[in-house]
Amino acid sequence: MALTDGEGLVSVAFALDRRQPVSEQVYEVLRQAIIRVQLPPGTPISENSLCRQFKVSRTPVRAAILRLSEEGLVDVYPQQGSFVSAIKLSDVRDSHFVRRSLELALLREVAGRWTPAMSREMRDVIATQADDIRRGDVDAFHRDDERFHQLLAVYAERAGVWGTILAAKTRLTRFIRFSGNAKRLPVVITEHEAIVDALDRGDADAADDALTLHLDRIFVLFEQRPERDRAYFTN
Amino acid sequence: MALTDGEGLVSVAFALDRRQPVSEQVYEVLRQAIIRVQLPPGTPISENSLCRQFKVSRTPVRAAILRLSEEGLVDVYPQQGSFVSAIKLSDVRDSHFVRRSLELALLREVAGRWTPAMSREMRDVIATQADDIRRGDVDAFHRDDERFHQLLAVYAERAGVWGTILAAKTRLTRFIRFSGNAKRLPVVITEHEAIVDALDRGDADAADDALTLHLDRIFVLFEQRPERDRAYFTN
DNA sequence: CCTAGTATGCTTGTATTCAAGTGGCAAATG
DNA sequence: CATTTGCCACTTGAATACAAGCATACTAGG
Numbered sequence: 001m002a003l004t005d006g007e008g009l010v011s012v013a014f015a016l017d018r019r020q021p022v023s024e025q026v027y028e029v030l031r032q033a034i035i036r037v038q039l040p041p042g043t044p045i046s047e048n049s050l051c052r053q054f055k056v057s058r059t060p061v062r063a064a065i066l067r068l069s070e071e072g073l074v075d076v077y078p079q080q081g082s083f084v085s086a087i088k089l090s091d092v093r094d095s096h097f098v099r100r101s102l103e104l105a106l107l108r109e110v111a112g113r114w115t116p117a118m119s120r121e122m123r124d125v126i127a128t129q130a131d132d133i134r135r136g137d138v139d140a141f142h143r144d145d146e147r148f149h150q151l152l153a154v155y156a157e158r159a160g161v162w163g164t165i166l167a168a169k170t171r172l173t174r175f176i177r178f179s180g181n182a183k184r185l186p187v188v189i190t191e192h193e194a195i196v197d198a199l200d201r202g203d204a205d206a207a208d209d210a211l212t213l214h215l216d217r218i219f220v221l222f223e224q225r226p227e228r229d230r231a232y233f234t235n
Numbered sequence: 236m237a238l239t240d241g242e243g244l245v246s247v248a249f250a251l252d253r254r255q256p257v258s259e260q261v262y263e264v265l266r267q268a269i270i271r272v273q274l275p276p277g278t279p280i281s282e283n284s285l286c287r288q289f290k291v292s293r294t295p296v297r298a299a300i301l302r303l304s305e306e307g308l309v310d311v312y313p314q315q316g317s318f319v320s321a322i323k324l325s326d327v328r329d330s331h332f333v334r335r336s337l338e339l340a341l342l343r344e345v346a347g348r349w350t351p352a353m354s355r356e357m358r359d360v361i362a363t364q365a366d367d368i369r370r371g372d373v374d375a376f377h378r379d380d381e382r383f384h385q386l387l388a389v390y391a392e393r394a395g396v397w398g399t400i401l402a403a404k405t406r407l408t409r410f411i412r413f414s415g416n417a418k419r420l421p422v423v424i425t426e427h428e429a430i431v432d433a434l435d436r437g438d439a440d441a442a443d444d445a446l447t448l449h450l451d452r453i454f455v456l457f458e459q460r461p462e463r464d465r466a467y468f469t470n
Numbered sequence: 471c472c473t474a475g476t477a478t479g480c481t482t483g484t485a486t487t488c489a490a491g492t493g494g495c496a497a498a499t500g
Numbered sequence: 501c502a503t504t505t506g507c508c509a510c511t512t513g514a515a516t517a518c519a520a521g522c523a524t525a526c527t528a529g530g
Contacts, residue, residue, distance in 0.1 A: 021483075022484075023483080046511080047512070048510085056484080056485085057484060057485040057486070058485085058486085059483080059484055059485065059486090060483080060484065060485095062298075062512085063297075063301060066301060066302070067301070070305060076512075077492095077512085078490095078491080078511080078513070079490075079491040079492050079493095079510090079511055079513085080491090080492060080493085080510095081492095081511055081512080082511090094393045094394070094395030094396050097340070097396055098337060098396055098399050101337050102333060102337070105332070105336035158329045158332050159329070160326055160328075160330070161329050161332055161333055164402070164403065256513075257513080257514075258513080258514090281481080283480090283481085292515040293482095294514050294515065295514065297482085297483095312482085313482050313521080314480090314481055314482055314483085314520075314521040314522050314523095315480095315482080315521085315522060316480085316481055317481090317482080
């Protein structure tokens with residue numbers, strides 16, 4: 001939860017468990033805050049400020065920021081400061097290309113080895129997502145959404161590919177959460193169902209189309225993006 | 236160049252420029268040494284040992300190791316040590332899948348906008364690679380090889396995709412350099428030429444096949460891998 | 471001889487201190 | 501009044517010091 005405080009800027013409140021790696025916890029908190037746009041692009045990430053908030057030294061904070069900078073979520077300017085990176089539209093476009101290419105390739109392999117057990121498991125996830133919407137738990141919805149797409153990699157017996165997809169999806173998620181409309185979440189349910197339906201029918205081409213349609217839905221956000229947020233984007 | 240020394244293990248000799256970021260230089264040296272298999276899988280990466288060799292403190296060394304661990308090149312075990320990661324065959328397989336899926340997708344886009352200028356530039360790179368072989372400069376060959384494949388992303392106007400491909404290619408390169416045979420390098424030349432030839436003819440399908448053949452050549456290494464190196468691999 | 475316990479040296483994780491560069495602001499100078 | 505100069509607060513980078521856990525070797529006791 002983002003809230004302004006005496007630090008003068010946006011802070012992230014969190015109590016961490018000192019028995020577990022500190023840098024890991026700081027990293028996770030910051031990463032989630034950035035993806036959920038609680039820390040909007042351009043927000044200064046002062047190491048000292050974070051040290052005071054988390055009650056830890058700079059070392060683990062620096063480690064966390066270093067990881068975030070490699071992930072492209074934070075820009076570090078020596079002797080000037082670190083800031084939540086702007087959302088580069090070209091990055092969003094390229095990340096979408098990566099994700100779509102990989103998921104379609106996975107889907108082609110999954111279609112050839114589709115089983116009723118897979119169908120059940122996927123429909124289970126979809127049902128959970130529907131419940132997430134009813135409960136209004138957006139974070140849980142996105143977590144289960146990742147689970148759905150991850151299953152594609154698992155079923156294709158290429159679980160390692162998911163890491164690459166997730167990295168791309170992370171960059172996309174920030175854009176979607178920023179521009180997205182909660183009313184659109186139910187559409188995801190029907191699109192997921194369309195994919196599983198096609199797979200159940202053994203129609204690989206239809207599944208291909210359904211997944212493409214599902215993933216390309218992000219493009220409508222390119223149009224709807226409000227002008228007032230221009231400052232948060234580049235390119 | 237890897238060489239044993241008083242540290243008791245394998246060391247990396249290098250003189251670094253203190254006017255530039257130290258951690259960056261340490262990272263680059265270590266990364267190259269690991270990819271070129273000068274530091275084989277399982278090699279202990281002692282922070283203190285590296286500090287003595289580079290004549291720097293632990294802080295930048297730790298930063299470098301942290302980056303390498305995220306790249307999957309180093310495994311860090313708290314209170315035990317850090318080691319060059321084993322080459323996981325499932326990782327190689329998945330990385331190959333990522334690379335092939337993305338490069339083929341890029342090629343499909345490039346084929347539709349192919350120009351004589353692109354053809355010239357690519358043939359230029361190929362010529363340079365042939366020269367690298369004549370000079371016996373394997374490192375330069377691989378550097379130019381990356382350039383060739385990077386051009387696909389550039390021509391498709393999705394330069395950002397290259398970063399993802401490169402990450403996958405890095406994992407593959409370590410495997411190839413370990414198992415590879417220098418005699419096979421000239422084959423790369425003819426395969427690259429076949430791709431450009433097909434593009435020049437405007438035959439997208441042939442280009443597709445040529446690139447697939449080129450990338451799938453790595454699978455012959457799966458068979459030829461000598462038994463004595465088993466210890467360096469897992470899965 | 472074998473086993474249990476302990477001591478020691480190694481490792482990484484965290485904290486703290488020092489160093490160097492940047493940008494803004496205010497005062498001095500033309 | 502405009503410009504420059506020096507100071508100061510702030511940033512990250514690097515160096516050093518401290519803490520805590522693990523593995524090995526050694527020792528004492530059976």
